[in-house]
Amino acid sequence: MVHDLVFGMAGSGGDGVVSAGESLLGAAAAEGYHALMTKSFGSQIRGGESSCRVRLAIEPVLNPGGVLDVAVALNWEDFFRFGAELPLGPNTVLIYEEKAGAPPETLAKMGAVPTEIIAVPVTEMAKKAAGTDKAKTSIILGVLSGWFAIPLDSIVKGLKKKFGEKAPEIFAANERALASGVEFAKTHPLKNPRTLAKVEGKKTQKLLCDGNDMCAAGALFAGVEFFSGYPITPSTEVMQILSRELWKYGGAVLQCEDEIAGIGAALGASFAGRKSMTASSGPGISLKSEIMGLATIAELPLVILNVQRGGPSTGLPTKPEQGDLFQAAFSAHGDVLRPILAPTTVADTFKVTIDAFNIAEEYQTPVIILSDQEIAQRKEAVDPIDTSRFELKKRLVPTGADLDNYNRFKLTESGVSPISHPGLEKGNYLGAGIEHNEHGDPTVSGTMHAKMNDKRFKKLDPLRKRKDLFEVVGNPKATTALVSWGGSAGVCREAVALAKAQGLDVKLLIPTLVYPVAEQVYLEFFQGVQTGLVVELSHQGQLYRIVRMFVDVPKGVVPFCRSGANPFQPAEIVSRLRELR
Amino acid sequence: MVHDLVFGMAGSGGDGVVSAGESLLGAAAAEGYHALMTKSFGSQIRGGESSCRVRLAIEPVLNPGGVLDVAVALNWEDFFRFGAELPLGPNTVLIYEEKAGAPPETLAKMGAVPTEIIAVPVTEMAKKAAGTDKAKTSIILGVLSGWFAIPLDSIVKGLKKKFGEKAPEIFAANERALASGVEFAKTHPLKNPRTLAKVEGKKTQKLLCDGNDMCAAGALFAGVEFFSGYPITPSTEVMQILSRELWKYGGAVLQCEDEIAGIGAALGASFAGRKSMTASSGPGISLKSEIMGLATIAELPLVILNVQRGGPSTGLPTKPEQGDLFQAAFSAHGDVLRPILAPTTVADTFKVTIDAFNIAEEYQTPVIILSDQEIAQRKEAVDPIDTSRFELKKRLVPTGADLDNYNRFKLTESGVSPISHPGLEKGNYLGAGIEHNEHGDPTVSGTMHAKMNDKRFKKLDPLRKRKDLFEVVGNPKATTALVSWGGSAGVCREAVALAKAQGLDVKLLIPTLVYPVAEQVYLEFFQGVQTGLVVELSHQGQLYRIVRMFVDVPKGVVPFCRSGANPFQPAEIVSRLRELR
Amino acid sequence: MEAKDYKSSLKPIWCPGCGDFGVVQGIYRALAAIGRPPHEIAFISGIGCSSRIPGYTTAYGFNSVHGRSLPIAQGVKLSNPELLVLCAGGDGDGFSIGGGHVPHAVRRNMDLTYIVMDNQVYGLTKGQLSPTSPRGLKTITSPYGSLEDPINPLLYVLAYGCGFVAQATPADMPGMAAVIEEAIRYPGFSFVNIQSPCVTYGEDEQQLTEHKKMMKPLKSLGHDQTDQLRAMDLARAYGKELYTGVFYKNPNPPPTYEAMVKLRQAEQAKGARPRERVLDMYLQK
Amino acid sequence: MEAKDYKSSLKPIWCPGCGDFGVVQGIYRALAAIGRPPHEIAFISGIGCSSRIPGYTTAYGFNSVHGRSLPIAQGVKLSNPELLVLCAGGDGDGFSIGGGHVPHAVRRNMDLTYIVMDNQVYGLTKGQLSPTSPRGLKTITSPYGSLEDPINPLLYVLAYGCGFVAQATPADMPGMAAVIEEAIRYPGFSFVNIQSPCVTYGEDEQQLTEHKKMMKPLKSLGHDQTDQLRAMDLARAYGKELYTGVFYKNPNPPPTYEAMVKLRQAEQAKGARPRERVLDMYLQK
C-alpha cells in the first residue's frame, strides 16, 4: 500500500500518451486523489515524440515528483529522448511494448537500473481485444489499473465521457482493451506488488486545471475588464480563456499586432479607468519594458503576467526556467520600483493573480506576476477554493474637494493620489511619460523630479510589511534554512517534509512578493540560521543576488541553482543540505 | 591670482549666452587653459531661456565646478529658472543687466547672498558701442576680460574666426563692444579683485569636444565599420558625426525606422563580420533589450552606447542621471551577462569606447557603454591623446582544422569559439536565438542549455581581473573611501583633493567596468575601510546595490545618491564624509 | 461650447511660427463645432513637438511614448466607447517608430481620429531625417543627402483600407478645421495628414507661404470621394502635389469594432457565471 | 550546383504535409538555377514554423527573433553587398510584429528578396489569428470569430513602392520556383507572398488541393507587369482571388541603396584621416 505514485509514459506522436495521462488524472481526481500531470513534447509542432508524468497521492502534491515509480516506454528511442525528465531508479517498475525489443544498453548508462522490467505485447493485445492499435493506451491503462489498483470504473467513466455519445463503438473497443489489460496484470503479478491506498471519507469534487487556467480565473474574479496581448508560449492559454470568458462580463479582449501594442492597449484601458491586464513570456516582456516604465511614471494600475520559459532570447520556449527575475525587477530605464509576485503552485496562481490586481489598483502601479512554464502548464486535480475569503481593492477616485483644480499627482502622506479617468467631470489631466509636477504639467525641475521619484517609491513601502505575501514552512527555530520562490518552492516544501522524515530540521521561506525585497522578513527568518540554500531554477540564482542587494545574508546560506528545463527534486535538495553541515 | 574660475550666465533665447560661453571656452583653450563648458536650456526647442557654465583652470578640470565665482544675469526671471544649476555664494561676483532692475528678493531666499553685486548697462553700452543690442554678449566678454584677465586678443581672434570673412562689419562692431566692456571694467574696479593666473610654459594645442564627440572618434579609431540607430537626445550627436565620417573609411551609417531596427541592422552587420555599433538613450535601450539578448545567445560582438538621461520613461530628456545601470545589467530575459563600461570624463570616453570594441570582438558579446548627458554634451578643452598606446582586438576567425565540420559554438577552455561570417567558405552555420548545440543546431536539451549558459558566462571571467578597467585615486591605505562611476566619479576625484586639502585622507575607487562586478577589486579596496560613500546620481543608488549582490560591503560604507538633474559638488561630498565619522 | 473652452492654460513651448500652433487652433474649432464637453474627450499622442498637443487642450490628454499613441488610443476607446478619442503625433512618431501599428489600427476600424502633423523632419530631436523627408535631403544625420524615397502616408493609409483619408494645411484654417471636424464625425477610423511646417528645421518650400501657392483643394478638382482606386492614384502624387481635402470617404461605413464588441458582450452576457463561482468552469464533470 | 547542394542535413520539424516543405524545395531549385555557392548566401528569418527554413538550407542562416528579419538582413547586405541575401518568415512575423519594418525595407531598396509564407494563421504557437486570417475566423483566441478585416500583403507592399511583387503557391512547384528565381534576380528589393498551407491549424479552403482549383496565373490573364496601379487594383482581390505570378515589376529598376553607398564611400574616401589621427578633427583651429 503506497500513498503516492508517480507514473511516466513516452511514445511517438500518434500513440496518445498524453490522453492516456489525462484519463489517469481524471480517474484519480474522481476518486478523490490529489493528482498532477505534466506533458513534454519534442520540438515538432505535431507528430514528434511526446511524454507525460502523472502523480497520484492521498496528500496534496506540490510538484511532479522525482524518480518514477512506474515507467512506460512505447518505444525506446522516444523514451530516452526525454532523458532526465523521466528518471528511473532501482525501484521503478519499467513497462515496455514487447515489440520494441529488449531494453538497449542505454538503460545501463542511465545509472540506477530498475529491478522489475516487464514486456507487455501492447499492440498485439490491442489488435486482439479492440481490433485496432489505436487502443494501445487503453491496454496500458488496464494493466496499470490491475497492478496499482487504480479504480477501473472511473477510468471507464472517463472514456465514456470522451467517446460515449459520439462514438459508442470506439468506447466499446477501448472498454475491451482495458479489460484485457487488467487480465494481463492478473496473470502477470509484480514481484513486489504495490497498490495505491484508497482515499478515505467523502470525496470532494476536484478542479482540473493548470496555472494558466487559474490565472485567467483569478483575473476574472478580481474583475478584470480589459485584456490585450500577443500570443507566446507558454502564456497564450490565459488570453485564450479570457477570449472565451471576458465578453460574458462586459469586458473585451484584443489580440494585438505585437507585445508593445499589447501593453499599450492595456495601459490605455487602465488610463480609461478599467482593471486591465496583459500577458507574455520573456521575449515579449522585453518588448514591453518601455511601456512598463511609462505605467510607472504615469502611475497607472496594470497587471502583467510573465510565464517564464528558458532563455536568453528564444532559448528553450517549452521548458521551465526562473531566469526572468532580474528582468522583471530591473528592465525599465530610470529609477523604477515595480512589485513582482510569484505563484508557487497551480492553486496559488489564483490567489496571486487577485493580489496582483489589488496591489495594482490600490497603489497605482504596474505589477508583474512571475509564473513559469511548469506551474502554468501542469494540470492538477485540486480542491475547490473558497473565494469568499478574498477581498477586492479599487483605485482611489477623486471626489468633491479633490476635483477643485484637480492635482493628479498630489504629493500625499502615503504617496498615493486620487486618480481620475476620461469621462469624469473636472478630473481632466495630462498623463505623460515626461516628468511632471503635482498638477501633471511637464517639468524640467530636478527638485520636482526628486519629489516625484520619492512619491513613486514611498507609496509601495506598505507592501514589504504584508505578512500574507510571505510564508514560513517548518520549524521557525530551525538553524538550517531554505529560501525558494515560484515553482521551485513547491519542491522545497516537500524537501522540508523529506528532511524531517530523515531527522533533519529545516525551515523554508517562500516570498510571494519577490520584489521589492522585504528586508525585515528576511532578517527575522535568518535569525539563528547557520546553513541554508536559496533554491531556484536559473544559472545565476537571481533571487539570491537580489536579496543580497538589501539584506546581509548569513555566510552559511548559499545559492543552489541550475539552468532550466529539469526542475529540482526534493531528494537532491536534502542531500545538498546535508553536504553543507 | 586664482587658478580656477567658474562662470555662469543666463538669458533668454536671443541673448546668445551660449555662444558667449563658447567664445570664452575657445579663448581659454587657445591660451592653454583647461576649460569646460556645459549648457542648459528650458524645454523650448527654440527661443526659451538658456544658460551656460564655463570653468577655466590651470590644472585639468573634471567637472563643471560648484558655486559660481562669476554669475551673469541678463534678466532675473531666466536666471532664477536655472536655480540649483547656477548656485551663488557669498564670494560670487554677480553681474546683471542694469535695465533688468535691482535683484529681486528671490535672491535672498536662495541663501548665500553675493557680497559683490554689480549692475552693467549692457544693452545701452552695446547700442552705443556697436549700434546694436546683438553685441550684448561682447560687452560682457569685455567686462569679464577686464576684471578677470581673460586674454582679450584670444577672444578677438575667436570672433574674427566667427565673423571675420563672412561679416567684417559685424566683427568690427563686436570688437568695439569688447573694448567698451574692458573700459567699463577699468573704470569700475572690483572691491576684491580676482585675476586668473597665466599658463606657464609652451601651450599645447587643445582638442575642443564633448563626450559624444569622443565616443564617435573612439569608434572610428577602433575601426567601426557599421553604425545603425535612431535619433534620441542626448545620444544623437554620435550618429551625426559618424554620418559625416564613417563613409570616408568605407563604412556605412543607417538611420533606421526605430531602435529595434537600429540594433537589428547593427547585429546583422556583426553577423556579417563587421565591427558594429548602435546608440541610444534609456527609452530606446528599453526597446533594444530583446535583441541584446539575441546578441548574447548568438555570441555576436556589438557595441551599444547608452547616453543616460533622467528617467523613468521620457522623464527629463535633457538632464543627466545615472539611473539606467540596472537596465544595462539586467534588461534582457533569461540568464545574460553583458559587460558595461562607464566613461568618467570627456577624454575618458575615447578610451572606453575603444575598450568596448575590443571586449565585444574578443569575447563575442554585446557591450554597453554607459555614458550620461553631462559627460556626453559638455564641451571641454582637453590635451591631445596619444593614440599609439591603444591596441586593437579582432574577433577569432576559424581557419584550417576549425573549418572541417565547423562547430560555431564549440565548447572550449576559454569559452570563446572561433566565429565565421557569410562569405567564408566552409564556415556556414545557423545563427539563432534558440538554444543550440555546439554545431549551432536548435536543441531542447536542458543539459546542453546548462553547458551553453556556462560557456557564455565563463568566457567573460577574464574581464573582472583586468586592472586597467579600475582606478584607485588617493592613498590606498586611507580608511575613508569613496566609490563612484561615470560622471559622478569626476566630481569625486576633486572631492579627494579637496578632502586632502582639509586634512582628510580619502581614497576613491572608480570602476570603468561597472558590470560584471569584480569581487576581488572591491574586496581589496575595502580592506581596512571604516567609512565611505558610494556616490551616484540616481534615486536608488544602483551601483551600491549591484556591488552588494557580489561583495560584502563594509557597514560603514553607505550610498550617497539623489535623483538626477543636479550633479554633485565636491564640497557636499566631503562634508557628507565628515558627518560619517 | 466655444473654441476657447478647449484651450488649456499650458503655454505651448513650440517655436514661434511653428505650424502646430495652427493645427491646435483647427482642433479647438472642430471640437467646438462638435460640442462634446472636454472631459468626454481623450486625446492621445506619442512623443515629438507635435505630440505635445494634448497638453494644450482641456481634454483628458495622454502624451505617452514615441510611436505608441494608436495602441493606447484603441485601449481607451474599447474600454469606454462613449468617449470621443483623438490621436495625434508627428510623421516620425506615426510612420517611423509607430508605423507598424497603423495598418492594424485602420483594419480594426474603431471610431477614432488620427491626425498626423507632417513636417518632413524630426523637430524635437533637432532636425534629422523623417520618413517623409524628400530623397536627397541634407540634415545633420544625412550631411551628404538621404538615399531613400520618402514614405507616402496618404497612399499607405488608403491601401490599409481606411474609410476616411484627408489632407490639410494650417495655411487654409477654415478648410483644415472643416476637414478635422468631418474626420471626427466619420463613424470609424479616420486619418488626416496635416502639412504642418517646422519653421526651425524645415525647408523653405515646406512653409505656409508655399502651401498657399501650391495647395489644390480636391473639391475644386471635382474628385469623387467614393472612388478608392482614384484616391490611391491621386495619393501617389504625395510630395509633388499638395492636394487638400478628402481623398476617400467610405459612402457606407461598416460597423465599428466597438459596435461589434457591444453586440458580442450582449450575446455572451447570459453565459456569465457569478464571479465568485468562476472556478466552477474547471470542476471535473 | 544542384538543388541538393542547398539542402542541409537538419531534419525539418514541420508537420507532415506542411506547405513549407514545398517552399523550401522551391528555394533549393531557384538557388540551384542561380548557382551561387551556399557560403555566399545569407538567409535571415524571424520566428515561426516558416522561420525555421534557413536551417534547412546549407546557406549561412540566421533564425533570429520574431519580426526582425528585415532589419537584420539590411545590416548584412550593407556590410557585404556581394552576398546574396534572402529573408523569409510567416505572415505574422512579417505583417504583425514585423509590419513596421516592411515599408522602410522596401523604400531603402536594397537588393534582397523577402519571402513570406502566408498560411493565414499562427502555426508555431498552435493556431491563433494571424493578420491575414479572414474576418470571422474562429480560433482558440477568437472562439466567436475575428472582428477584423485581414491585412493585404500584396497591396501594402505595392503601396510601399516595391519594384518586384509576386505571389505563388507550392501547388504549382515549377511556377513557384521560377517566381522565386526571378525575384532573386531582380536588382532591388523583391517580395514574394507564398500561399503555404498550415495543414494542422489551417482551414480546408486554404489547402493545396484548393489552390490547384483556385489559382489564376496572372500571365494567363494578360496582366501588364509594368502597370503599378493596375497591379494594386488586382491586389485588392487578395483573399478572394488566388492570382499567381508577378503583379508588378519595375521595368527600369533604380540604383540600389548599396550601390549608392558604394559611390558615397568612393566620393568620401579622400577625406579620410589616418585612424590614429582621427582626433585631429577636434583640434582647435
Ligand SMILES: Cc1ncc(C[n+]2csc(CCOP(=O)(O)OP(=O)(O)O)c2C)c(N)n1
Ligand atoms: C523610444 C524613443 N525613441 C526616440 C525618441 C527621441 N525622439 C523624440 S521625438 C522624436 C521624433 C520627432 O519627430 P516627429 O515624430 O516627426 O515629431 P515632430 O517633433 O517633428 O513634431 C524622436 C526620435 C524617444 N523620445 N523615444
Ligand SMILES: Cc1ncc(C[n+]2csc(CCOP(=O)(O)OP(=O)(O)O)c2C)c(N)n1
Ligand atoms: C517577441 C515574440 N513574440 C511572440 C513570440 C511567439 N511566437 C512565435 S512564432 C509566432 C507567430 C507565428 O506565426 P507566423 O509568423 O505566421 O509563422 P508560422 O508559424 O505561421 O509559419 C509567435 C506569436 C515570440 N517567439 N517572440
Ligand code: SF4
Ligand atoms: S522644432 Fe519645428 S516642429 Fe518643433 S516646435 Fe520648433 S518649429 Fe515646431
Ligand code: SF4
Ligand atoms: S503547425 Fe502548420 S505551419 Fe507549423 S509546421 Fe505544422 S503545418 Fe506547418
Ligand SMILES: [Mg+2]
Ligand atoms: Mg516631424
Ligand SMILES: [Mg+2]
Ligand atoms: Mg503564419
